[in-house]
Amino acid sequence: MKPAWAIGLMTGTVLDGYIDIAMIKTDGQSIEAFGPWELAPYPVDIRDLLARTFTAALEWRFEGPEPAIFRQAEIALTEAQSLAVNAFLDKHGYTASDIAAVGFHGQTVLHVAPQGGVRGHTRQLGDGARMAEIVGTNVVYDFRSADMAAGGHGAPLSAIYHKAALRKVRAGSETTILNLGGVANLTWCDGDEMIAFDTGPANAPVNDWIAQHTGGDMDVDGALAASGSVDEERLKALLEHPFLAAPYPKSLDRFDFSASMADGLGLEDGAATLTAFTAGAVGKALDLLPVRPRRIIVCGGGRKNPVMMREIGKRTGAEALPAESVGLRGDAVEAECFAYLAMRSLRGLPISFPHTTGVKTPLAGGVLAAARSAA
Secondary structure, three states: OOOEEEEEEEOOOOOOOEEEEEEEEEOOOOEEEEEEEEEEEOOHHHHHHHHHHHHHHHHHOOOOOOOHHHHHHHHHHHHHHHHHHHHHHHHOOOOHHHOOEEEEOOEEEEEEOOEOOEOOEEEEEOOHHHHHHHHOOOEEEOOOHHHHHOOOOOOOOOHHHHHHHHHHOOOOOOEEEEEEOOEEEEEEEEOOEEEEEEEEEOOHHHHHHHHHHHOOOOOHHHHHHHHOOOOHHHHHHHOOOHHHHOOOOOOOOOOOOOHHHHOOOOHHHHHHHHHHHHHHHHHHHHHOOOOOOOEEEEEOHHHHOHHHHHHHHHHHOOEEEEHHHHOOOOOOHHHHHHHHHHHHHHHOOOOEOOOOOOOOOOEOOOEEEOOHHHO
């Protein structure tokens, strides 16, 4: 297959109110070119709908029939993201026929990792067939189910794209890519060897802490954390959590580490302590790798928080660099990943691996919803 343009879509569990849209030209193996990208705002009512859907998912926990709100949210977010893709194409001078596929991640509302030989479960909301109809091109979606059915964690799936990105910027085993969304995950490569796993929380606990205490969305520029003090004794105890020392592969749900870790602290000290915990968890993760990286390329929203970046450097002993400093696009990387995975899916190439999600052998994934014109 020759390289072709593909679009990737990502909305993370941090609920920042945006649809990440990115376009790359790829054959699913190398990155030939970066196309346009943007953060498109959701309609204002969808964020509240998704928040209520998360609450329903936590009550459901894969027991009994799915909550009715799932379908309501699935339709709303599918249509919103489809219209955002159409606007994106029109804005940048492309048509649906210029795009080989859209990689539609959907919205993760609940993820339970496999444990003790019991398979895990994951649920992403997203109607690929409806998107294919609205956009008019092939849509690849439901990227995680095949992996989990095979006993994998279903996450992180970004590893194979991170590997291609590391190769593009000529980085070796001294470097890891870290994504700071709601949950944090890293990818480390040495030649053909590839390891990836969730390190712990990223922005979710501190965002929830801010929301609970101020009604705000996040600690903008880390200002509250900067004016507080880390409770080092509490942090030391938190960093003893067994997940952090557990061997990879491993994955997390957004709510596995909550803002309650800071209960009893003041607003600023709580923000500082939760921010430091994210950083300390990354340090624990680096200890698990065959070679401890000296450089961390950081993508995702957390890289915009200078306190979180400073804490990562302090508590890992590595140099933490925003993705832009090496020629990558920090807000676009995860969306680019799903464009890349869509092309791999079309080619039947694996998207998950033994040392990333824990499947026994490399495994293809994704479900194709073909556009009528392409069927």
